[in-house]
Amino acid sequence: MVAFDQPIVIAGLVLSLVAVIIFVVLSAVGKKQSRNTILLLGVNDAGKTSLYTLLRYGKVASTVTSMKENEGTWNVENKIMELVDIPGHARVRYRYTDFLPVSRCILFVIDSTTISRQVRPVAEYLYQLLAQHTVQTQRTPILIVCNKSDMITALPVSKIQPLLESEINRLRSTRTAAVEKQASETDEQEAFLGYEGEDFKFEHLDNNVEFEQCSVVQNDIDKVTQWVVSV
Structure with a gap:
């Protein structure tokens, strides 16, 4: 029978544990570094493409509605983003x-001047995004960019956020009822957003969702840039 030196065994276990921890940390860092794409989403005429051109080229260019995505690099604080x-x-x-x-991360751009009458389609798009399995499992940070804040008719964040929360709450009730009705037909169910039994709030989500005002035409996007760098 072979006798093991207890200190050597303990040292070996400690080294193994340290190696596992280092591997996990490096894997997590590697995955985050590999996820360097910034998605710009939103309904038509919100200012997504104008924000894209401002971020990429440093100036606002005239844009037209497109059926194809725009892709390019953005160098910000010595970091190359897609x-x-x-x-x-x-x-x-x-x-x-x-x-x-x-x-x-995701920049979800909305038009602050039309959100009160466009809240339904905006909330539907946002709901679909928040319910995505990948968004939830990766806890993808989302910034709701309230564009056109320079306009006199623009709503402030203090009104936009509860407006969206209220509409998503209504959508959630409708979708939940539809899912329960069809439960016998499929095993796959849409993820429930927020806390059951409570009105929907963005703060109830596992991933970070924040709001910032900006004006692309006025080149007032510093807070958007700072947020992207911070996540």
Whole structure:
């Protein structure tokens, strides 16, 4: 029978544990570094493409509605990011799901001047995004960019956030009822957003969702840039 020196065994176990911890940490860092794509999402005419051109080229260019995504690099604070601007048209916006696995964060752009009358389609798009399995498992940070804040008709964040929360709460009730009705037909169910038995709040989500005002035409996007760098 072989006798083991207890201190040597303990030292070996400690070294093994340290090696595992280092591997896990390096794997996590590697995965985060590999996710260097910034998605720009939102409905038509919110200012996504204008924000894309401002971030990438440093100036606002005239844009037209496109059915194809724009892709390019963005050098910010010595970091190279990949920008992907997904068209806002309902027929093609689903393409954003292809980029979710490599997304570092998401900029969801809305028009602060029309959100009160466009809240339904905006909330529906946002709901679909928040319910994505990849967004939830990766806890993808999302910044809701309230564009056109320079306009006199623009709503402040203090009104936009509860407006969206209220609409998503209504959508959640409708979708939950539909899922329960069809439960016998499929085993796959849409993820429930927030806390059951409570009105929906963005703060109830596992991933970080924040709001910032900006004005692309006024080149007032410093807070957006700072947020991207911080996540």
